[in-house]
Amino acid sequence: MSGVRRDNVERRLFGVLRPVIIVLLLVVCLFPFYYMALLSFRPLDAVLQDPGALWPQAGEIDLGTYRDVLTSTANGGQGFLTFIRNSAIVAIGTVVLTLLVAIPGAYAVSRLDFFGRRQISAVFLGVYFFPAILLAIPLFVFFTRIGQRGTLSGLVVVYVAQVAAVSIYMLRNYFDTIPPSLEEAAAIDGCTRLQAMRHISLPLALPAIASNALFVFMIAWNEFLFALLFLVENRSKWTVSLGLSQLAGSIEVPTTVLMAGSVILTVPIIVLFFLSERWLAGGLTAGAEKG
Amino acid sequence: MRAPEPGRQDHRSRRPGPARSARVREDRRAGYLLISPTAVIVFVMVVLPILWTVSLAFQDVRLLNLRTTGVVGAYSLDNFRAVLTSPGFLDALVTTLVYSVFGTACAIGVGVVAALALRAPFRGRGLVRACMLIPYVAPVVAATFVWTTMLNPQFGVVNHYGTTLLGWNDPIAFLSSAESASPFGIDLHVSTALLTVVLFEGWRSFPFAFLFITARIQAIPESLEEAARVDGATPTQRFRHIVLPQLLPTLAVLTVLRFIWTFNNFDDIYLLTGGGSGTQVVAVRVYDYLINRGDIGAAAAQALVLAAILAVLVTVYLKLFGRSEEVG
Structure with missing residues (x-):
């Protein structure tokens, strides 16, 4: 009898707790981003006078922060347009190069029987567990010595090396689900391996490749440590992340203007995330349900 | 045949x-x-x-003599000796451990709660789930900047409501106070700033745990719980005896992954506190040696010590865990 009562109490308790927890988690997750957008629209003196306002007062909305943050430094702004361009070059460059090396690599690891193919993915992933700061030291020294520190292309090469392994891992999982019999049919029709790969498996893997591209783009766009080490001396080479972090320390730039910068940094990622969320979540946790 | x-x-x-x-x-x-x-x-x-x-x-390499040092140089243990005996290294190591253990626990704890709360379907659950992942995918620089602003003692929204609604006597310098944190009068023996960066780590990383735990929970066969329900098991009993055992392997893997990544983390602490007020973890210290002191050899030695300690900790954990798996 007491078991039934306990069951009832618990059911009622969790019935109340569940929505409370969900709302609480949503607020905790989303409020910082709402606050970011809010501050970017409010003038600085209004924020200082009324720091607790949770929505903009009537007639208070001010888009001047965005103008200020995007205008070039020559015209008295913060030059975020240049940062956006740099971030875009780095992120797109990383995506293109990563796919160029990772698609063939993933295909090979998934399909072709060659010596060491099992070990190679383990080695690639093992590398992931080294601290980034450990890699940063020799790369910093190396790129300084060959005079390539401070170039966007140097950064791209470093990023590709960092994401190639996980990219191969995600793509391989997808290639594994494409039945080999499709390619065997093509082989009987006289296709070589590489032709079969190009004409049969690649088109089928396009959704996975697209989600992988978005994933890599997001990593490269968000990256901070290597951008800091490689590009900090030259403002015209700063990425959005680096620019925001460098200007955040200075007193001359109003917080509201930098909030506009944060919104500019965050919005592309949130948009890409919602576009790719379904694929990404699946790709990352593939195999997790097996325990 | x-x-x-x-x-x-x-x-x-x-x-x-x-x-x-x-x-x-x-x-x-x-x-x-x-x-x-x-x-x-x-x-x-x-x-x-x-x-x-x-x-x-193992070499004496500095930013200043960088161009003249080669791969073959004078090798010695000087860097390790200097680094291991330098004041602050042990503190940084302890801070790193505290940060990783509690950051990992926080992330996985919240991840479990979130996954359980969102287990039963409802309208808009997909959207809510996606929203829960935003702290993890958002750029770290933007996330830390908005947290720094929210926690700002002068015009941050947290301190504003803390002083006006919650009755705090003074605004709290969340990110620059080295004083021991004592929420609700309980002394935690950890600086306020360190507690804040741990909470930030929990906020930023719980979505990762949430994602994996959700995937695992969905794979638990419904018949198991249905049988327990028929036998009169209450929700907590069903969690304790059915769901949790099924989750354990996933939680174990998550613990290793989150611990490794938190242990190696540089960005979050560097951007939130710069390593001040009792939050200097080894990764930030390595950066300080590399850039501010220009002592590449010492930086490399510390990074190696960091990696070695991590390797030992993970090996010990896997040994212990592997054994308990066999027994259970």
């Missing part, structure tokens, strides 16, 4: 012998060809640098 006839076995392989082995050879060659670009770039940009760090750690 009949023994297979020789003729049938031949039939099973589709192509005659020589052509088939040509195919195998072609595959092997294609395999090496396709994997080599990745192998080269990972080798040159990851494996070699790791080896080079080892070499640097």
